[in-house]
Amino acid sequence: MTAQGDPPPFAERVLDVVERIPRGKVMSYGDIAEYLGEGGPRQVGRVMSQWGGGVPWWRVVHADGTPVPGHERTCYDRWRAERTPVRGEDGERVDMRKARWDGDTG
């Protein structure tokens, strides 16, 4: 049960962008929505929840750098493995100032 139903075009766009996020970089839900120029943070979040299992979803975080709800541990592990800029003693938050990907580079 990875893909429930048929992902709409918007979902495919979201997933495509997430796959293009370079290793060690991240984007927020709002960033993705703005980048696509369609929908909103909640719609992106819905897509990730439903069909995000096949993409590097740990590179999608909240605007303040907090990880995906329910997968915090996995996020920490991935970020550390990918050398993603983090803040805090345990790297519990992404340093958005450095890790944010605008969609240009890469």
Added chain:
DNA sequence: ATAATGACGTCGG
């Protein structure tokens, strides 16, 4: 048609 929900974001305390 109305109300509640959710992998969000911003603001005020």
Added chain:
DNA sequence: TCCGACGCCATTA
């Protein structure tokens, strides 16, 4: 820095 309230918007009940 942490937490709650509100706004946003498609989906679901």
